[in-house]
Amino acid sequence: MESIAKKIKFTCPKCKSEHMITCYEQIGPDMKEEVMNSSILQWDCESCGHKVKLVYPTIYCNIEKECVVFLRPNAADASCITENEKELFKGFTMRLCKTADTFVEKVRVLEAGLNDRAIELLKLITFAKIHVENDTMQDIYFYRKSESGSLEFTLMYEDNIDGIDIDQAMYQNVLNIVTEELPQLDDDVHCIDLNWAGAQVV
Ligand SMILES: [Zn+2]
Structure with a gap:
């Protein structure tokens, strides 16, 4: 699937000048790097330099890898994805993300060929471990392999922002739990995030 761009009129929230900015109706692997480094959802005002994080409904799809990620800002749940949309991607790994950051992260995870349920559980475990010692920790995102x-x-x-390296063996352990102990996901759109991970361990 190729990326399809459109130009829309946009008013800078800071200096109120008007600009034409590029948005994407759909994004394919041709723009993979721009998604993974977040630049596709970043706009710098040419008049005042103000940096704006763009968030709008779009999808990322890699047909070869059979995965599709829907970005639906502020959606309550996966019911915002229509049956027609799902029909297009039957059999694919279908994911819903509600924020730009989780959308970028999901594309990184799926493009790296990783199991996103294992990644979210690993994030939860790591978050809990670090948060006990430092409660100023607020979030954790997968960066790369x-x-x-x-x-x-x-x-x-x-x-501040920091990083942590987790070895492959730890990931494999969590992946084994996912594949052996969790039920298979049905052929539908799922929101697999930290909330999902939290619901698995109660
Ligand atoms: Zn501006």
Whole structure:
């Protein structure tokens, strides 16, 4: 699937000047890097330099990898995806993301060929472990698979950003739990995030 761009009129929230900005109705692997480094959802005002994070409904789809990620800002749940949309991607890994950050992260996870349920559980375990010692920690995101095969995560604290490396063996352990103990997901759109992970361990 190829990316389809459109130009829309946009008013800078800071200096109120009007600009034509590029949005994407759909995004394919041709724009993979721009999604994974977030630049596709970033706009810098040419008049005042103000940085704006763009959030609008779009989809990322990699047909070869049979995965599709829907970005639906502020959607309550996966019922916002119509039957027609689902029909197009039958048999694919279909995911719903509600924020730009989780959308970017999901594309990184799926493009790295990782199991996103295992990644979310791993994030939850890591978050809980670190949060006990430092309660200014607010969020954790998958960043990338390193050359050695370890998994790199970004840790967001109240006033700084850090990273952590988790080895492949730890991921495999969690992946085994997912494949052996959790029920298979049905052929539908699922929102697999930290909330989902939290609901698995209660
Ligand atoms: Zn501006």
